Amino acid sequence: MTGRREDMPSSVSGKDMSPFDRFAEAASSFASKAWFFALCVLLILLWAPSILIFRDIDTWQLIINTATTIITFLLVALLQNSQTRANEAVQHKLNAIADGLADLMEAHSEDKSRLAQDMIELRDAVGLEHREGTRG
Template sequence: MPLDVSHKVSPFDHFATRASQLAARAPFFLFCIVLVLVWAPSVLFLPLDTWQLIINTTTTIITFLLVALLQNTQSRNDAATQHKLNAVASGLADLMEHVAKDSGSHDLDERRKELRRAVGLERDESA
């Protein structure tokens, strides 16, 4: 349920969120372009192997770190979305149960049970 969701965010999660927000903005893209523009002319005074090694190493490190940070952010977003969907499904199942009791509709009660099984609510309640 929504009240079960923790609002505490670890320092790493906070950092990952900020890094994700920064990486999704135009200034970060411009920084990347500037980095390439500064690197490109260095071919004139660096050996070709060193020149290539610099850009390959830099891009590999940046990509590795961003993937880790963005994966953290995406996983937390997925979990939050799942909690919201569970709350909506649970509320709908409760409403269907209430209406089924009032109307005596066996079909609606079966549909409610089917909904709870389909979204795994019975496992959430027992956990």
């Protein structure tokens, strides 16, 4: 296989992750649990009767609107980070599969010109000849 070890799919996550990436991964894992949804529902259930304390409908609505906007804004940023890294991992895996397949095709193409042409098309389609990895 022509792929270098550092370009392998396993290098997309793990110890090479920045502190922010690790935090985003933990937040994504936290937010994807059923009990996080239950916590959000509990927040709404606690907020709803607070109308009796505030009496002013604008203040009451401002509290939930502000809280949900801040939470949503932060979670979108964190989840986007996790999604981007997941997409990179999938791309690395696909590149490794295509690279391995192209190497296999090349090894068996000496006597089969059609297979050699297919290998060239695969390498061109995936960009195996010109890429140095999907990481910038």
